[in-house]
Amino acid sequence: MRKIKLALCDDHTLFRVGMSTILGQIHDFELVMEAANGQELIDKIARKLPDVVLLDLQMPVMDGTATADYLRDNFPLIKIVVLTMHDEDRMVLHLLEKGVSGYLLKDAEAGEVEKAVRKVMDEGVYLNEFVSKAMLRKMTNKTTVAKPINSFYNSKILLSEREKEVLMLICEGLSTLEISEKIFLSPRTVEGHRLRILEKTGTKNTAGMVAYAFKNSLV
Incomplete structure (x- = not known):
């Protein structure tokens, strides 16, 4: 059975340890690399390609937005799932437009992370309730200030x-x-x-x- 290869990019060591423990309990997931910032991730990806990157946004050296841009331009087959504390509607839509496959908040249940990974592998995108509501709010705000x-x-x-x-x-x-x-x-x-x-x-x-x-x- 082929395992889904994952990369985890986050500057908080304790969060990486917790996520790696959770991911390690899923039989067909394999965490192939961890990185504390985008540059470190890119250096490692050059040697081994993951299927999915779980990506934080706010990191030193190279943040998540710049990392997502680089991955989309150079490794378009890698799926990107943002895992962050940033819950602004503007940021959600901006990153989806950039081509990330999913957007999760860090207070999501562990089961949702697994669900998101499987969904982006099967269908290319994971839209949870948070993302759908952000999109609807964005569209509603737009149509209230401009002619529908x-x-x-x-x-x-x-x-x-x-x-x-x-x-x-x-x-x-x-x-x-x-x-x-x-x-x-x-x-x-x-x-x-x-x-x-x-x-x-x-x-x-x-x-x-x-x-x-x-x-x-x-x-």
């Missing part, structure tokens, strides 16, 4: 009716298989729609596409 738009018809991108439907379901957190069963399409066809939406929105992955959809009132 029906972006499916008025935005610069033009989505087909089926693409709109698939995008809505992706934003609801449904997997490819769940979408295929709900709208009676093959998983391959659903995946094709997802790839075309990525191309039309100019986003790098599913998380970025979802953030784009909320920011531009596509949902």
Whole structure:
């Protein structure tokens, strides 16, 4: 059985020790590296690639935002799950647009960390209740200070009716298989729609596409 290889990047030693203990209890997880800042992580990743990076934001030398930028540009297949105390809506949307696959607060249950890792490996994105509410608040604030738009018809991108439907379901957190069963399409066809939406929105992955959809009132 192939194990999911994880990297943990956080400047607090006690937090890393606690997380490594938790992750070590999951039979198909393997913590392959730890780092106290982004630069240390990048130096280690050059020698061994993880599948998922659990990334703190506020760190010395190289912070989480700069690290996420570097990973997206140089190692686009690595999934990034932010694990932080920062709960500002602006930061959530900003990092999802950058292409991180999930955003967790450090007071999350251990089971949610496992769930997030599995979800980003299977579907490319993990949207929990906290992230969904942050997106909705952002969209609500935007439409109260600006003229509401029906972006499916008025935005610069033009989505087909089926693409709109698939995008809505992706934003609801449904997997490819769940979408295929709900709208009676093959998983391959659903995946094709997802790839075309990525191309039309100019986003790098599913998380970025979802953030784009909320920011531009596509949902």
